[in-house]
Structures are given as C-alpha cells and as structure tokens.
Amino acid sequence: MASLTSSYRLCEVRAREGEAQSNSGVFVVIILGVALLSGSLLVGTWIGTLLGDVLGVDANVGGVGIAMLLLILSTNLLARTGRLKPETSSGISFWSGMYIPIVVAMAATQNVVGAVTAGPVALVAGVAAVIISFALVPVLSRVKTPGVDEPVEEFAEVK
Amino acid sequence: MDALIATVKDNDLVVAFALVGLVMGVAILISKFLTRGKFQASAIAIILGLVLAYVGGVATGGEDGLADISLFSGIGLMGGGMLINLAIVATGFGASFDEMKKSGLGGIIALVLGVVLSFVIGAVIAWFFGYRDPIDLTTIGAGTATYIVGPVTGAALGAGSGVIALSVGAGLVKSVLTMVVTPFVAKYIGLNNPRSAIVFGGLLGTTSGVTAGLAATDKRLVPYGAMTSTFYTGLGLLMAPSVLFFAVKALVG
Known part of the structure; x- marks a missing residue:
C-alpha cells in the first residue's frame, strides 16, 4: 500500500514537471494526435467502403489512401493556424515510428510456405509480374502531370 | 514454467512488441557487423520476419506464419490489418x-x-x-x-x-x-x-x-x-x- 501511494506521488510529480515544461498538459494532448490519426483512418475506411459499394465491389477501395489525405490536409490546416502542438504531433509520429516494426510483424504472419510451395505456374507468374513491373517504374516515372513543370523533390540518398 | 507460459499467453501483444524488438535488434547487429552497414537493418528485419513466418508455417501447417503458434499469437494482432493501416496512415504525416x-x-x-x-x-x-x-x-x-x-x-x-x-x-x-x-x-x-x-x-x-x-x-x-x-x-x-x-x-x- 505504501509503495502504491509513493508511486502515485511520483506520477503526480512527473505530471507537474511535464506541465511546467510545456505549460499545456503533455499527457492530455498526445491522445489528440492519436485521435486525429484514428479518426482519419476511420473516416477514410468508411469512405473507401462506400466507394466499394458504389462500384459494386465487396472491398474497401483506397480507404487507407483517403485516410492519409485526410490526415495530411488536417495537420496542414492545424499547423497553418498554429494549433498543431508538438505533443499532438508526437502522438502521430509515434505510430509512424512503429511502422517498420509493425511491418516486420506483418512479414512474420505472411503465408510464406504457401508462396514457396505454390507450384511452377504461380511461381513463374509472380516472378514475371514483379520483374516487368519493376522495369516499368523508371519509364512511367517520367510522366509529368500537365501544367506542372517543377521537378520532383529527390531524397538525398537511398541507402 | 507454467507461470511463464501463462504470462506469455496472457500478454500476447506485449510479447509481440518484445519479440519484434528482438528481431530488429538482431537485424541491426547483422547490418552493422555482417554487411558493414551495406544493407539496411529494416530490410534484414523484414527478411527475418519472412523466415520466421516460414518456420511458423512449417511447424503448424497454418496460413498465418508465426501467428499460428499460440505463444506468438500477438504477432497476428501487431501485424494485422488494423495496426498496419493505422501505421501506414501515420507515415503520411509530414508527406507532401x-x-x-x-x-x-x-x-x-x-x-x-x-x-x-x-x-x-x-x-x-x-x-x-x-x-x-x-x-x-x-x-x-x-x-x-x-x-x-x-x-x-x-x-x-x-x-x-x-x-x-x-x-x-x-x-x-x-x-x-x-x-x-x-x-x-x-x-x-x-x-x-x-x-x-x-x-x-x-x-x-x-x-x-x-x-x-x-x-x-x-x-x-x-x-x-x-x-x-x-x-x-x-x-x-x-x-x-x-x-x-x-x-x-x-x-x-
């Protein structure tokens, strides 16, 4: 019981320190970022499902892409009006930083045995599709959207 | 031993975080010492993940890789559609x-x-x-x-x-x-x-x-x-x- 009270006090002290640092209650606004992210995903997925219904396809069409646009537009809007607090951003950046570990977990749940033992038709078809698609990337990368002449931003170096 | 298994089973998502952290750690070491930084740790970690999925698939005959082994079922939640989508959308933050x-x-x-x-x-x-x-x-x-x-x-x-x-x-x-x-x-x-x-x-x-x-x-x-x-x-x-x-x-x- 004594240790419980003391750890509770420790939390209180840390909370006060946090408040003193940012002056806006760090522990409250992180969830705003997470909520904005979650809200974007929910609305995007919903729109994607509706789009699928309209097209007569039993799937979510582009929900994640739409959600991403919603997040980009809403955070841009907040940043422009100066209401995007660093703590709010950190709620989003955390999940962005968890992306690669989550992808590793996803890789660990793939049906790799199914891919390896799929048989020659599947193997040849899959390999050929990948090779030809890769080869077309540099070709289509040259397509410019009409009216836009600026070059695309290039990332310094791909490791 | 029973207590350990019970702990692992009751905390499946936490086990997944720890396990993936371990895989990432191993990948960073491989990247640094075996390839001298030539191959990115994340690429190696994803390949290790696929190898684990193969092992899980062979061990259980299931379709969900490592997640079919009941001790590692949390991997299925961590790498499942919901969190994957949340994290992909989060990567859009800062995109132009x-x-x-x-x-x-x-x-x-x-x-x-x-x-x-x-x-x-x-x-x-x-x-x-x-x-x-x-x-x-x-x-x-x-x-x-x-x-x-x-x-x-x-x-x-x-x-x-x-x-x-x-x-x-x-x-x-x-x-x-x-x-x-x-x-x-x-x-x-x-x-x-x-x-x-x-x-x-x-x-x-x-x-x-x-x-x-x-x-x-x-x-x-x-x-x-x-x-x-x-x-x-x-x-x-x-x-x-x-x-x-x-x-x-x-x-x-």
Missing part, C-alpha cells in the same frame, strides 16, 4: 500533398497499367502451362494482380478450388518477392523520390509488398507508394471479373 499532386497523372496511369499488366502476364503464363478455360485464365491472371483479387474473382466466376489456390499462390509470390527485392534494386530503377514511389505503388499494387519494400528502402517513400497501392486491389476487383474476363473470353473462348 504537393508532391502527390505533381505525380497524380503518372500514378493513375501506373495504377491502371499495373492491374492490366499483371493480369495479362498471369493469364499468358497460365496459357503456356496448358490452361485454356477463360475462367481459369482470368482467375490466375487476377491472382497475379494480388492474392485478394484472385480468389474473389475466381469465386465470382465459379473457378475450381485448385485454380483459386494457384491464383493465391501467384499473388503471394509477388508480394513476398516485392518485399525482399525492392531495397536491392531501388537504386537501379530510380526509386528515390515521391514520384517514382507513387508509380511503383501503382505498378506493383500489392500493398503489403509495396509498403514493406519501400520501408526497407527509405521510410520516407512509404506514404507515396501506399497512396496508389491502396487503390489497386479495389481496381483489380472491379476490372478482373468484368472487363478483363470479357476480353479473355473474346480472345480464347
């Missing part, structure tokens, strides 16, 4: 909307061409392997687009279960291969800017393969590739059982 607009046309062309191209490659290869029935050819072609389009199209057209399994196999090969190969060929196909990532996502289309492959190459590219690839499966589901099936039927039927 202007870059996406600039590459819009190339992305749309890549998307349509990507679906048709993969479909045609799959169907032509099935033809060379002796398949002649338009339903079989369409199903295998659809599976070569993604492993979701294949079985849905096959079911809609009434294909046999053997052909449907084959179509899933073709999509799985594409997805796994894209994850593994992308970081190694990225520099040869100019995959170092938003525009080529958008085109890449549209051409390859397999969201898992595209986003994991880009993550292993340069994480900043992920949102751009995800943007187009999330439309691919929907477009495939729209085109394969309709326009593309009729085209196949007109050609061979």
